[in-house]
Amino acid sequence: MSLTDLTIHELHERLVRREVSSVEATRAYLERIAAVDERINAFITVDAEGALRQAEAADRRLAAGKGGALTGIPLALKDIFVTEGVRTTCASKILQNFIPPYDGAAAARLKEAGAVLLGKLNMDEFAMGSSNENSAFGAVKNPWNLQCVPGGSSGGSAAAVAARQAAATLGTDTGGSIRQPAAHCGVVGLKPTYGRVSRYGVIAYASSLDQVGPMTRDVEDCALLLQAVAGHDPADSTSVDTPVPDYRAALGGDLKGVRVGLPREYFIEGLDSDVKEAVMGAITVCRELGAEIVEVSLPHTEYAVACYYLVATAEASSNLARYDGVRYGLRVDEGKGLLDMYMKSRAAGFGAEVKRRIMLGTYALSSGYYDAYYLKAQKVRTLIRRDFLEAFEKADVLLTPVAPTTAFGLGEKTADPLQMYLSDIFTIPVNLAGSCALSLPCGFTPSGLPVGLQLVGRPFGEETILRTAHAYEQATDWHRRVAPI
Amino acid sequence: MNSKYEIVIGLEVHVQLTTASKIFCGCSTRFGASPNSQTCPVCLGLPGALPVLNRRAVEMAIMAGLATRCTIAERSVFARKNYFYPDLPKGYQISQFELPVCVHGRLEIETEGGGKKSVGITRIHMEEDAGKLLHPDSPAAGSVSYVDLNRACTPLLEVVSEPDMRSSDEAVAYLKKLHQIVVYLGVCDGNMEEGSFRCDANVSIRPWGQKEFGTRAEIKNVNSFRFVKQAIDYEVERQAELIEEGGKVVQETRLFDPNTGMTRSMRGKEEAHDYRYFPDPDLVPLVISPEWVEQVRLGLPELPEAKIERFVGEYALPRYDAEVLSADRALADYFEAAVAAGANPKAGSNWVMGEVTRALNAEGIDIERSPVSPQMLAGMLRRIDDGTISGKIAKTVFDEMWKSGKEADAIIEEKGLKQVTDTGAIEAVIDEILAANPGQVEEYRSGKEKVFGFFVGQVMKASKGKANPAAVNELLKKKLNM
Numbered sequence A: 001m002s003l004t005d006l007t008i009h010e011l012h013e014r015l016v017r018r019e020v021s022s023v024e025a026t027r028a029y030l031e032r033i034a035a036v037d038e039r040i041n042a043f044i045t046v047d048a049e050g051a052l053r054q055a056e057a058a059d060r061r062l063a064a065g066k067g068g069a070l071t072g073i074p075l076a077l078k079d080i081f082v083t084e085g086v087r088t089t090c091a092s093k094i095l096q097n098f099i100p101p102y103d104g105a106a107a108a109r110l111k112e113a114g115a116v117l118l119g120k121l122n123m124d125e126f127a128m129g130s131s132n133e134n135s136a137f138g139a140v141k142n143p144w145n146l147q148c149v150p151g152g153s154s155g156g157s158a159a160a161v162a163a164r165q166a167a168a169t170l171g172t173d174t175g176g177s178i179r180q181p182a183a184h185c186g187v188v189g190l191k192p193t194y195g196r197v198s199r200y201g202v203i204a205y206a207s208s209l210d211q212v213g214p215m216t217r218d219v220e221d222c223a224l225l226l227q228a229v230a231g232h233d234p235a236d237s238t239s240v241d242t243p244v245p246d247y248r249a250a251l252g253g254d255l256k257g258v259r260v261g262l263p264r265e266y267f268i269e270g271l272d273s274d275v276k277e278a279v280m281g282a283i284t285v286c287r288e289l290g291a292e293i294v295e296v297s298l299p300h301t302e303y304a305v306a307c308y309y310l311v312a313t314a315e316a317s318s319n320l321a322r323y324d325g326v327r328y329g330l331r332v333d334e335g336k337g338l339l340d341m342y343m344k345s346r347a348a349g350f351g352a353e354v355k356r357r358i359m360l361g362t363y364a365l366s367s368g369y370y371d372a373y374y375l376k377a378q379k380v381r382t383l384i385r386r387d388f389l390e391a392f393e394k395a396d397v398l399l400t401p402v403a404p405t406t407a408f409g410l411g412e413k414t415a416d417p418l419q420m421y422l423s424d425i426f427t428i429p430v431n432l433a434g435s436c437a438l439s440l441p442c443g444f445t446p447s448g449l450p451v452g453l454q455l456v457g458r459p460f461g462e463e464t465i466l467r468t469a470h471a472y473e474q475a476t477d478w479h480r481r482v483a484p485i
Numbered sequence B: 001m002n003s004k005y006e007i008v009i010g011l012e013v014h015v016q017l018t019t020a021s022k023i024f025c026g027c028s029t030r031f032g033a034s035p036n037s038q039t040c041p042v043c044l045g046l047p048g049a050l051p052v053l054n055r056r057a058v059e060m061a062i063m064a065g066l067a068t069r070c071t072i073a074e075r076s077v078f079a080r081k082n083y084f085y086p087d088l089p090k091g092y093q094i095s096q097f098e099l100p101v102c103v104h105g106r107l108e109i110e111t112e113g114g115g116k117k118s119v120g121i122t123r124i125h126m127e128e129d130a131g132k133l134l135h136p137d138s139p140a141a142g143s144v145s146y147v148d149l150n151r152a153c154t155p156l157l158e159v160v161s162e163p164d165m166r167s168s169d170e171a172v173a174y175l176k177k178l179h180q181i182v183v184y185l186g187v188c189d190g191n192m193e194e195g196s197f198r199c200d201a202n203v204s205i206r207p208w209g210q211k212e213f214g215t216r217a218e219i220k221n222v223n224s225f226r227f228v229k230q231a232i233d234y235e236v237e238r239q240a241e242l243i244e245e246g247g248k249v250v251q252e253t254r255l256f257d258p259n260t261g262m263t264r265s266m267r268g269k270e271e272a273h274d275y276r277y278f279p280d281p282d283l284v285p286l287v288i289s290p291e292w293v294e295q296v297r298l299g300l301p302e303l304p305e306a307k308i309e310r311f312v313g314e315y316a317l318p319r320y321d322a323e324v325l326s327a328d329r330a331l332a333d334y335f336e337a338a339v340a341a342g343a344n345p346k347a348g349s350n351w352v353m354g355e356v357t358r359a360l361n362a363e364g365i366d367i368e369r370s371p372v373s374p375q376m377l378a379g380m381l382r383r384i385d386d387g388t389i390s391g392k393i394a395k396t397v398f399d400e401m402w403k404s405g406k407e408a409d410a411i412i413e414e415k416g417l418k419q420v421t422d423t424g425a426i427e428a429v430i431d432e433i434l435a436a437n438p439g440q441v442e443e444y445r446s447g448k449e450k451v452f453g454f455f456v457g458q459v460m461k462a463s464k465g466k467a468n469p470a471a472v473n474e475l476l477k478k479k480l481n482m
């Protein structure tokens, strides 16, 4: 067994026993990245020098007996997280040479915990996409099948975990951007409750939906990594000041007394038969573990995608206004004046999908259309949130597929944005409701592509979904399969 | 001025708050630092940075709202005003739109005729300021402009009035009143040249008796009371002429040029921005509890109107004195400190409005930096009251205190300025004067009593002003009438 096959908690055991050093583990990962990333393209930037420096510091800390759960563990961050001195691009040409002068909350907390940051991971530009094909740094390939997409937008974060290029990673999830790629790559991904993790230093796509979360090999790692980044941050006014429970302590036991709800609207025609079969199998496992299976309804589900593409794009159109070529980032200036510089810089700096969403959002906020689009979408959002609260009166956890299909072929949906948007149909409502949800492997197609299971929890109900996922994981072995790369 | 039309004016005033740090980050708000030295990821609009509201700025907004009799909203919302400009780092300004922090206030002003008038305040909202563009003059710099973001993200209040003013004088009276209040509250330094208090004026005219408002022009950034008057007067004249000639006023934004005293078109209605306001998802709604409002209310300083009444009642000052002193909080504080240190109120008022103000103006300094403290002034006034020095000598003592910073008693002692009340010494001087001026003595005795003043002057001069004037009068009369 190679060092790179270990989970965080397994590696941690060896590190504290000094059977292996963080420098050795870090070198193993750097070698693994060097060996496979040409095929996967998960990394935009590898910071070998910085990582080894951090590993040395971690080894000193471990030697002094002061190491925590993440000390010396090689991790990597989606390139949406601002990192001091390390290029942060958001997979956009407009930020291709941007080196931030500060660390965001995620980087700062991980550094404080003594983690080693290997580098920055590929993604859809500004987190806009479901296939990781919208990157200025090229598409990411799915480690289970190099002809397939890894999902998006945190495609690099998912692929890097599946391909053993990092022990775990952080992604962000606005409409499914952690859960959908986690499902397509056969790893565990958690989108925490909105406000649970600080957004300070996360390059904003849609501020009222964006949330930071872990992408890991198993549920225990997921609990550990969430523990490290969760908690109130005075620098993010939307982060919530509520106590952070001990997530790892919540793991263990069966599902006796747990009410697992199946939302009627999520088991529909058009659901891929492999996906359906795997999810049905998972329901059986849960029942065997003692869960009570109940049917629930989320009646406004059909409006979620439309609602999302108004709210998210409206916020994005404003969030991305700062990329104007004046202070940092790409500037195309032919000396023809300010307006010309603005237009040429943004035309050259943004990719097609980003431009499409900026235009959609600008339209939705325009005078004369605001009430019909943005305001209406906000009202729908309230209805969707209410749907979930009502469903949680009958159930403790909702169980659904993560996506209607497994990973699709590269280029298969790029010509049809609407088809692409529908791949987030089961994940988007959770972001609109502000709740938490987790994706974990629940089977494979005959051709060997992973299928993901989504468990949705109440706001700040991360413990419940982690415990449910852990019980399921203990009863199955999907998470032990290794991508053939 | 054209008397065929009624003038309608509404004002939007930007008040820069005096918080030590910016409204959404911890950077200093100090004016005049080297470009971009007071910036951070938040006010530079760097990717990933997020705003955090400054609680002190909210308190100042509440203060301004209470002082203008506004309702303080229990829940208000920050909104993004979206537009591109190089001095606006995020591509939007964080402001308030549909739900501002204060609404429905009013301000009482005095009109030309000496009457009172209430001007409605529609709303007061909080927002962040933009940065500044620097355009170097040197030809070597070519067409380059520079951006200084020190001012970006400094807290502003925008105070929007109802269109209640009917002349440029009323507009100026309103502005002066608002200026006085925010400076009094200490929420604004009031410095108009540095842009801490700036104004946009909405001006329209309509035939007398017409109910509907005429089409208005918005005049931007008029940064002195005088310019406001000039700009409005010019604009009214321009609109009246236009209508007289059969033309139509168009809704537009105009810029006042202080060099020509004219306004010129900046952009029309068609070119008006669509700011695409929407609630800022990075900030939670601002919730202000009634308890918080009460706490701020208790901490409010006394406002001019209340102070005038108190000065009249408590110190028996003439209303004129009370008004002059209360016009400036620092001046009023100085006066009260002098009274507290033992000064006679009326004498104190005379001196503060007279010599103290004159000396400050001559040196162009604020009363806070007066070299003569209120306690020093009171010490000197006590020496007038107890007859140690005369009012006339006091002016000399005051000048000396101003120059040297020494106490009155020390100066009186040092310079031998103590009033002479020793009748023997005064009599000796009088005898000398009378002997030296037999002609004038003759004149006086033949009935020309005016000459009396001449003798007083001579005696005072000979005694270097130190002779007690009352004693001089009495003794002179006695000797001349002998």
Ligand SMILES: [Zn+2]
Pocket (backbone or CB within 6 Å): B022, B025, B026, B027, B038, B039, B040, B041, B042, B043, B044, B153
């Ligand atoms: Zn700042």
